[in-house]
């Protein structure tokens with residue numbers, strides 16, 4: 650956007666100026682029939698988990714309606730609605746996206762719940778292990794999910810392990826979980842309070858909660874938890890939530906996918922490197938000019954860092970859509 654031009658000016662240029670105050674906003678509750686059909690439907694995730702849409706408020710029209718209250722009546726057609734939502738997404742005008750709310754019921758292993766709960770903008774009500782007896786349900790990853798510690802990403806896994814190691818881990822996890830639940834049951838039978846007895850249960854055990862947040866924050870959650878850097882298990886939950894979220898707001902999700910998930914941003918150094926590439930320099934030369942290191946001081950190629958990430962961006966640019 651040219652200097653001195655506000656988001657509102659840009660929007661007016663694209664969608665026309667309002668003649669006067671906006672129309673009286675619609676006051677009736679919107680519903681999306683396809684989303685209504687999804688209410689309460691449990692979408693399985695992992696061995697015992699699920700995601701269900703419990704309720705929602707608003708849809709794409711609510712985003713447009715909120716923006717029109719800000720900007721005046723400028724959009725009238727579905728085509729304009731799509732253009733307006735894409736504009737809002739591109740320019741990070743986020744509050745209209747907060748007008749849409751989602752409430753999910755999620756059953757998930759505790760180790761995944763610990764990642765979910767880091768998203769502080771959601772409102773959460775969890776099954777109480779103080780009040781109720783924890784169900785005997787724990788997660789055992791499928792064999793193909795038990796992989797080698799990644800050497801590139803200290804938080805990740807990659808590469809197959811010998812089958813006997815995979816099976817040993819899975820049977821150890823099964824045995825530890827069973828033995829923990831036996832200890833839990835013994836403690837309950839002996840009169841130990843539920844809030845204390847549960848301490849013996851490992852991270853593989855399941856919990857359940859209502860998870861409510863607005864679309865803006867859901868998209869933020871999804872941008873982090875659909876990302877390949879996020880742990881595979883939470884990505885599966887995020888994918889189900891994205892599918893349900895998209896039913897309510899297909900246009901907003903289309904824009905989110907286009908500008909955030911599939912879009913690429915460039916840092917200042919990356920822009921310098923891109924310019925050098927456009928001038929015909931090789932990738933190593935362009936990276937050197939821009940100060941994006943590709944090799945360590947001992948000459949060995951780097952596995953991580955800004956230079957490596959820039960090369961990954963180039964691969965995405967060259968790759969299929």
Ligand SMILES: Cc1cc2nc3c(=O)[nH]c(=O)nc-3n(C[C@H](O)[C@H](O)[C@H](O)COP(=O)(O)OP(=O)(O)OC[C@H]3O[C@@H](n4cnc5c(N)ncnc54)[C@H](O)[C@@H]3O)c2cc1C
Nearest residue numbers: 767768769770771804866869870873874876877878879880
């Ligand atoms: C791949 C991956 C690896 C991770 N690894 C680790 C790890 O090793 N250790 C670890 O502890 N965490 C880790 N996290 C968690 C991460 O650091 C964030 O806590 C988590 O992703 C939530 O992000 P958020 O704060 O942006 O989201 P939310 O809590 O949903 O907040 C949304 C936005 O609201 C604003 N906000 C909310 N609360 C506050 C506040 N109190 N103050 C200021 N602004 C606020 C911020 O702008 C924030 O971006 C990891 C996350 C990912 C995706």
